[in-house]
Amino acid sequence: MSNDHECIDAQYQSLSILGQCCQGYGSVELAKHKQSQKIVVIKRINLDTLKDEVELVEDEIILTRQLCHPNIIKYLTSYVNGSDVCIVSPLMGFLSCRNLLNIHFINGLAENAIALITRDVLDALEYVHRRGIIHRAIRASHVLISETGNSCLTGFRYACPIIKNGRWQRQIHSFPTSTARNLNWLSPEVLEQNLQGYNEKSDIYSVGLLITELANGAEPFADMSTTLMLTEKVRGSAPQLLDCSTIPPEDDEAHGDSGLNMHFHKQSKRKFSNGLHEVAALCLQKEAHGRPTAAQLMTHPYFKINRRSMHLTELLKPAIPIGNNVIHNNAEFQCIDNMRKLSQMELYSCDWDF
Structure with a gap:
């Protein structure tokens, strides 16, 4: 892993694991961008285990970065960390x-x-x-x-x-x-x-x-x-x-x-x-x-x-979005983190195939 990639990864503080993606070959996590204090979502996909879909993931990153529309997810950046490719996108508070x-x-x-x-x-x-x-x-x-x-x-x-x-x-x-x-x-x-x-x-x-x-x-x-x-x-x-x-x-x-x-x-x-x-x-x-x-x-x-x-x-009520104010609200973050720890199996079964 290059120093550049280490520097990019160091810009984010992992807050909580939200679930799995790519049929279990990757994880979705809530993270904070240290400089801006913005909450983002990071998909970490293990390329060693993904195998047959590596090219699909690469194509997706290239294509999505070329698209610019308010109703298409924006990829803020992507980088490689060891055997993982990491894709950073804005937090979509209501999820999928x-x-x-x-x-x-x-x-x-x-x-x-x-x-x-x-x-x-x-x-x-x-x-x-x-x-x-x-x-x-x-x-x-x-x-x-x-x-x-x-x-x-x-x-x-x-x-x-x-x-x-x-x-x-x-x-x-x-x-x-x-x-x-x-x-x-x-x-x-x-x-x-x-x-x-x-x-x-x-x-x-x-x-x-x-x-x-x-x-x-x-x-x-x-x-x-x-x-x-x-x-x-x-x-x-x-x-x-x-x-x-x-x-x-x-x-x-x-x-x-x-x-x-x-x-x-x-x-x-x-x-x-x-x-x-x-x-x-x-x-x-x-x-x-x-x-x-x-x-x-x-x-x-x-x-x-x-x-x-x-x-x-x-x-969409009673659904409540995960707001960017989570980083300023310790009680809210603690609640999310406790929920993850208490029901980790359930969270990992969620469909995060995006």
């Missing part, structure tokens, strides 16, 4: 949407929260697609929420270029080299791997699945085997938004007093707007040519509803 669903909203988010988050994701995708990039990993764990309620897209480890040899390709035929964790969110045309290929509209299908994930609280196709999931997608089947219009009364009662019945019962009492149902259906069309682009989807009447008076931070 998957964390929010797991801890606070197991039955799904409120519709206005879904609308605000989806609008930010589409804004980021419109920028990414315009620059000739397909994301290929749109999912709740790859959408981070800042302390102020700004949604940021991450997970560019799986992205691929649309432009090849200076020319814009109508169709892409490359299959992601690491897909195990993203299979349920990939579009039918990506999974089929046929001669027709796919384009940036494959991300729009994933946006549809993101909407259902945020609305229902559950990952798409979570109750299916991989084979059945592939079959259902090729047939054109996709998850629905679960509310009183899509859950028949008999389904609500079919599970007796089970926990699943309680879940369906709560879902059946909700009613999502026709606009949200329509947006999800547009995204989840089997044929890519029938889906709108990100730019077209942002002009949909549903996203033109004035929501300026609605603040995502209010809609």
Whole structure:
């Protein structure tokens, strides 16, 4: 390790381990930048154990550093420390949407929260697609929420270029080299791997699945085997938004007093707007040519509803963000550190795949 890298690492004081990332090959920690006193997040990924995905991590760092958009995570710096590559990014106080669903909203988010988050994701995708990039990993764990309620897209480890040899390709035929964790969110045309290929509209299908994930609280196709999931997608089947219009009364009662019945019962009492149902259906069309682009989807009447008076931070209560004031509040930091020590196993099981 060079002295330069030692100096960079010495600029940060580790505060607490938040969890694991990259299928357990790395850790996510809360740290303080000593000079500015800002709280940041550092991903430490062990390259010796990562092996097959080392190139993906390198590509992600290079690509993310080239992107500049308010709804895309910013990498402040990256450096190598021994066998670890360290990626420093701003603290996103509400963590990922998957964390929010797991801890606070197991039955799904409120519709206005879904609308605000989806609008930010589409804004980021419109920028990414315009620059000739397909994301290929749109999912709740790859959408981070800042302390102020700004949604940021991450997970560019799986992205691929649309432009090849200076020319814009109508169709892409490359299959992601690491897909195990993203299979349920990939579009039918990506999974089929046929001669027709796919384009940036494959991300729009994933946006549809993101909407259902945020609305229902559950990952798409979570109750299916991989084979059945592939079959259902090729047939054109996709998850629905679960509310009183899509859950028949008999389904609500079919599970007796089970926990699943309680879940369906709560879902059946909700009613999502026709606009949200329509947006999800547009995204989840089997044929890519029938889906709108990100730019077209942002002009949909549903996203033109004035929501300026609605603040995502209010809609996410009772979730409380990890604020930058943690470094000035010893009691708050001590609480976070004690929680980590008492429930370390639980924290390490969190989905930090961003």
